[in-house]
Amino acid sequence: MEFRDNKAIYLQIAEYVCEHILLGKWKTDDKVPSVRELAVELEVNPNTVMRTYELLQNKNIITNKRGIGFFVADDAITQVKAYRKTQFMDDELPVVFRNVYLLNIKFDELEARYNTFVKENFNP
Known part of the structure; x- marks a missing residue:
């Protein structure tokens, strides 16, 4: 690791x-x-x-x-998701939002990238 x-x-x-x-x-x-x-x-x-x-x-x-x-x-699993969600929302998401704002990235562009990511990584 x-x-x-x-x-x-x-x-x-x-x-x-x-x-x-x-x-x-x-x-x-x-x-x-x-x-x-x-x-x-x-x-x-x-x-x-x-x-x-x-x-x-x-x-x-x-x-x-x-x-x-x-x-x-x-x-x-429920407890892990709750713990990780809180961590993500409090620690990581503000950084993502800052970059989205500074780089003027539109939400539809993010959604398209997210959907591609999920399809390529979690839907065999």
């Missing part, structure tokens, strides 16, 4: 975990990698992964079964 400098590593790991859940790689009630396993895989400090897991647990995305490990929560 390539980490970006503009965002805390534990938040980037949270995005990684959320993406795995949204893509169906980790399903409801699946055991997620242990703190140590994910730390080794991503080459980060286990404390960083633990901070990520605590965040995701607080967001009801994963649950901790004491002595067994962390698991994908029953309502994880």
